[in-house]
Amino acid sequence: MRDEDFPVEEPFDEAGSDGGLLEEELRQAAAILDPVPAEVRQLAIDAYAFHDLDARIAELTFDSLVDAVAVRGARDVPRMLTFRAGALSVDVEVTGDGLMGQVLPPQPARIEVLGGPRSAVPVAADAMGRFSSDTPPTGPFALRLRAGGDVVVTEWLRA
Numbered sequence: 759m760r761d762e763d764f765p766v767e768e769p770f771d772e773a774g775s776d777g778g779l780l781e782e783e784l785r786q787a788a789a790i791l792d793p794v795p796a797e798v799r800q801l802a803i804d805a806y807a808f809h810d811l812d813a814r815i816a817e818l819t820f821d822s823l824v825d826a827v828a829v830r831g832a833r834d835v836p837r838m839l840t841f842r843a844g845a846l847s848v849d850v851e852v853t854g855d856g857l858m859g860q861v862l863p864p865q866p867a868r869i870e871v872l873g874g875p876r877s878a879v880p881v882a883a884d885a886m887g888r889f890s891s892d893t894p895p896t897g898p899f900a901l902r903l904r905a906g907g908d909v910v911v912t913e914w915l916r917a
Contacts, residue, residue, distance in 0.1 A: 816841035861887035
């Protein structure tokens with residue numbers, strides 16, 4: 759057989775109308791046959807709302823569940839967390855009754871407890887950087903701190 763006996767296929771042209779038409783037909787078929795559930799779409803929208811482009815990420819540097827030595831016989835011990843972003847650190851104690859903590863160096867701050875699709879729970883830190891919340895985090899949570907002109911968001915953790 760000769761090469762002339764085989765048809766030559768043209769490479770796929772992304773800008774071509776045939777490719778765009780095929781893509782649109784596939785989108786319509788997927789929307790009909792396998793639509794995105796409304797709850798998933800809302801979770802995606804809510805997750806994007808928590809996204810701060812200007813925020814620095816505070817790294818978890820201590821977690822008592824991982825880093826602390828267990829005390830024999832101790833029950834209902836609070837979970838101690840420390841986050842650090844540059845010179846700023848946040849110490850947090852998480853219990854079944856809520857959370858309390860301190861921003862270091864001490865300064866007034868606005869802290870939001872982020873928790874999935876729920877709205878953020880705002881908490882104010884006093885001039886010494888101390889704050890508390892009577893609402894215990896459930897499920898995944900993170901903290902967003904606004905101190906001075908800085909915005910810092912902690913890593914997400916499971917309560």
